[in-house]
Structures are given as C-alpha cells and as structure tokens.
Amino acid sequence: MIDGNLAFKLEKDFNPPFGIPWKREEKEVTAEHKKGANGRFAPGLPSKSDGQMLFMLNGVAKLKDTGRMAIIQNGSSLFTGDAGSGQSEIRRYLIENDWLDAIVQLPNDSFYNTGIATYVWIVTKDKPEERAGKVQLIDASQCYTSRRKNIGNKRVDITGACRDLIVKLYGDYTDGTFKDTDENGNDITVKSKVLDAVTLGYNKITVESPQLDENGDKVLKKNKPVADTKKRDTENVPLDEDIDAYFEREVLPYNPDAWIDRKKTKVGYEIPFTRTFYEYKQIEPAELIAKRIEEHEKSLMAKLHELFGEEA
Known part of the structure; x- marks a missing residue:
C-alpha cells in the first residue's frame, strides 16, 4: 500500500x-x-x-x-x-x-x-x-x-x-x-x-440507586439518599448526545429514583470497526429448515433400509 x-x-x-x-x-x-x-x-x-x-x-x-x-x-x-x-x-x-x-x-x-x-x-x-x-x-x-x-x-x-x-x-x-x-x-x-x-467517543456515566432499609424506605445521610453499591450500574452515552437527555430517556423511566454520580464520569473512545460494516443477513425461515431436515431424515432412512434391509 x-x-x-x-x-x-x-x-x-x-x-x-x-x-x-x-x-x-x-x-x-x-x-x-x-x-x-x-x-x-x-x-x-x-x-x-x-x-x-x-x-x-x-x-x-x-x-x-x-x-x-x-x-x-x-x-x-x-x-x-x-x-x-x-x-x-x-x-x-x-x-x-x-x-x-x-x-x-x-x-x-x-x-x-x-x-x-x-x-x-x-x-x-x-x-x-x-x-x-x-x-x-x-x-x-x-x-x-x-x-x-x-x-x-x-x-x-x-x-x-x-x-x-x-x-x-x-x-x-x-x-x-x-x-x-x-x-x-x-x-x-x-x-x-x-x-x-x-461519534467514536462516549461518556461513561455511573448510575446510582438508593439504599433501602428493612421497611423499603430510602436510607438518608445528611438528607441525601445513600447509594446502594450493589445496584450501581454504568451507561455509555455517545459523546455528541446530552447526558441529561439520555438519562431521562433511557434510565429514569425504568428507575425513577436513580441519579448520576457526575464525579465518576469518564470519557472513552473506541473504533467500532465490525459494527460499522455489519450487514444483516436474513435468517432462513424455520419452516424451510424443518423441511430440509425432514428430507435429510427420509434420505438417511432410505439408505439405511437399502443397506440393512427393512429391519433397519
């Protein structure tokens, strides 16, 4: 080259x-x-x-x-x-x-x-x-x-x-x-x-959820919810997208009490080469696959009968 x-x-x-x-x-x-x-x-x-x-x-x-x-x-x-x-x-x-x-x-x-x-x-x-x-x-x-x-x-x-x-x-x-x-x-x-x-960059955000006590109430410290580390999650937000808009659309509908720990946000970059050139290939319908298997089975049984006689 x-x-x-x-x-x-x-x-x-x-x-x-x-x-x-x-x-x-x-x-x-x-x-x-x-x-x-x-x-x-x-x-x-x-x-x-x-x-x-x-x-x-x-x-x-x-x-x-x-x-x-x-x-x-x-x-x-x-x-x-x-x-x-x-x-x-x-x-x-x-x-x-x-x-x-x-x-x-x-x-x-x-x-x-x-x-x-x-x-x-x-x-x-x-x-x-x-x-x-x-x-x-x-x-x-x-x-x-x-x-x-x-x-x-x-x-x-x-x-x-x-x-x-x-x-x-x-x-x-x-x-x-x-x-x-x-x-x-x-x-x-x-x-x-x-x-x-x-488009090759993203913000990796840390999503926190509140810790709950035995009654299902939020655990507070200085009037702020305490994060439950077992529920901690991350999301990769495209660099050219607003983080708050993404959070409201993709996270809050499923976890209304969640919040972003902005101190943990990091910028990352990757080159999605395979994904960029991926081409979807139509999967063969299950009926055709089943029919082909059935034909193979019939062909196999016919050969077994021919080889071993009708008892096969």
Missing part, C-alpha cells in the same frame, strides 16, 4: 510486534510517561501484556508537524480498554488532536507469522481541511488473491490491483462498497465509511 502514490506518501511506517509484554521495560516506560508532554508516552500506558500501542505513541512523537505515518496494529487497539484506561486515552489523544486520518482492515492471513485480522492506522498531523474532524474506515478484508503456496500463515497476497483500489477509495473519501477484478480476473471488494470523529 506504500507505493509512492501521493495519497499514501508517508514519513514513517511501522510494523511492530503484537501481544508482546513490556513488563521488562516497565521502569523506563513509566519514567517516560511521567515526563508528561516532554515524553513520548504522556497520553497513557496500555496493558503491560501488549506494547503495540507504545510503538504507535513513539511514532507519533517522532512525526513532524506536517508528517504522516502508517502503523500495523491488531484488533485490540481498536477497542480494548475501558473509558479512562491507557488504551482508551491513547485513542482519545489521537482523535481529539484530529490526527487519526484512516484505518484500513487488511485481509486475514496477510502475514507469515499470524492469521489474525490486522489494521493499518494512518496518522496525519496535518489533515487537509476536507478531512478535518473525520475518520475514514476502509474494510479491505475481501481484497486479496489466494496464494498458490503458503508461507507460514501467509495465505493471501495484496496485489497491485488491490492496492490501487484501496488507495483510490482513500483518495475518493466517500462511503460505499466498491468492486473490481484483480490481475487474474478474480473479484475484489473494498468498503469505505467516513465517520464524524466525535
């Missing part, structure tokens, strides 16, 4: 390892994090079991003000980590600074050492005006040619025709499903969706 095309001219590109713990480097990484804006890891630290997002922050820190980079990540970087966690804060850092330009899902089995889904994150510190406040998601998982001979887990190739189609969609910057054929005449498909960056 990095082929000299202006649309994908990069200052840096990275393919860090996935799922590699950084506990051994914890002292140095934590010290760097404590430097704040003067260090590479100021936004947050990911789980110690997987350091791939540290590589992302390292790359961003080295980018020029007009720079662009591409980095390979697995699916966990899209959604792992609750609101306020290191992973979520890293996503928040990229999105709220308007540096996350696009994410491209590659076909499974694209790399020789893993068959899992992989994604190219394109980070741009100087987005053009028409891309400001937006994030483009590109699903290229069905854009590949099967290899005649596997190399480890690598079973597919992203050919020139595939790269051209992906780059074209990135440049066209539009929603839709686009089809073409590769060098061997096989069908290839790429989907694109441009999202408002704010």
Whole structure:
C-alpha cells in the first residue's frame, strides 16, 4: 500500500510486534510517561501484556508537524480498554488532536507469522481541511488473491490491483462498497465509511440507586439518599448526545429514583470497526429448515433400509 502514490506518501511506517509484554521495560516506560508532554508516552500506558500501542505513541512523537505515518496494529487497539484506561486515552489523544486520518482492515492471513485480522492506522498531523474532524474506515478484508503456496500463515497476497483500489477509495473519501477484478480476473471488494470523529467517543456515566432499609424506605445521610453499591450500574452515552437527555430517556423511566454520580464520569473512545460494516443477513425461515431436515431424515432412512434391509 506504500507505493509512492501521493495519497499514501508517508514519513514513517511501522510494523511492530503484537501481544508482546513490556513488563521488562516497565521502569523506563513509566519514567517516560511521567515526563508528561516532554515524553513520548504522556497520553497513557496500555496493558503491560501488549506494547503495540507504545510503538504507535513513539511514532507519533517522532512525526513532524506536517508528517504522516502508517502503523500495523491488531484488533485490540481498536477497542480494548475501558473509558479512562491507557488504551482508551491513547485513542482519545489521537482523535481529539484530529490526527487519526484512516484505518484500513487488511485481509486475514496477510502475514507469515499470524492469521489474525490486522489494521493499518494512518496518522496525519496535518489533515487537509476536507478531512478535518473525520475518520475514514476502509474494510479491505475481501481484497486479496489466494496464494498458490503458503508461507507460514501467509495465505493471501495484496496485489497491485488491490492496492490501487484501496488507495483510490482513500483518495475518493466517500462511503460505499466498491468492486473490481484483480490481475487474474478474480473479484475484489473494498468498503469505505467516513465517520464524524466525535461519534467514536462516549461518556461513561455511573448510575446510582438508593439504599433501602428493612421497611423499603430510602436510607438518608445528611438528607441525601445513600447509594446502594450493589445496584450501581454504568451507561455509555455517545459523546455528541446530552447526558441529561439520555438519562431521562433511557434510565429514569425504568428507575425513577436513580441519579448520576457526575464525579465518576469518564470519557472513552473506541473504533467500532465490525459494527460499522455489519450487514444483516436474513435468517432462513424455520419452516424451510424443518423441511430440509425432514428430507435429510427420509434420505438417511432410505439408505439405511437399502443397506440393512427393512429391519433397519
């Protein structure tokens, strides 16, 4: 995909390892994090079991003000980590600074050492005006040619025709499903969706309910209801939606005595890649399934009779 095309001219590109713990480097990484804006890891630290997002922050820190980079990540970087966690804060850092330009899902089995889904994150510190406040998601998982001979887990190739189609969609910057054929005449498909960056964020609110005494009355402290920690719940409210309006619509009708503990509200970000490109498939009617099972049973019984005679 990095082929000299202006649309994908990069200052840096990275393919860090996935799922590699950084506990051994914890002292140095934590010290760097404590430097704040003067260090590479100021936004947050990911789980110690997987350091791939540290590589992302390292790359961003080295980018020029007009720079662009591409980095390979697995699916966990899209959604792992609750609101306020290191992973979520890293996503928040990229999105709220308007540096996350696009994410491209590659076909499974694209790399020789893993068959899992992989994604190219394109980070741009100087987005053009028409891309400001937006994030483009590109699903290229069905854009590949099967290899005649596997190399480890690598079973597919992203050919020139595939790269051209992906780059074209990135440049066209539009929603839709686009089809073409590769060098061997096989069908290839790429989907694109441009999202408002704010839709990737949410406020995680804590919903409290009153503690009740043995008579079913509210327990009060300084004339205020005491929260029952066993009934505590949370809700994720889209960042572009008013929290109070959401609470009145989604919570109060079912729990009229509930309230929000606003001190516990946290902002989170995730990239709902699978949900964005989900396509509902009509389920086959139960009558047809039952009929097909009945036909299979009749066919099986006929073969048993033929094999063992009428006693079967």
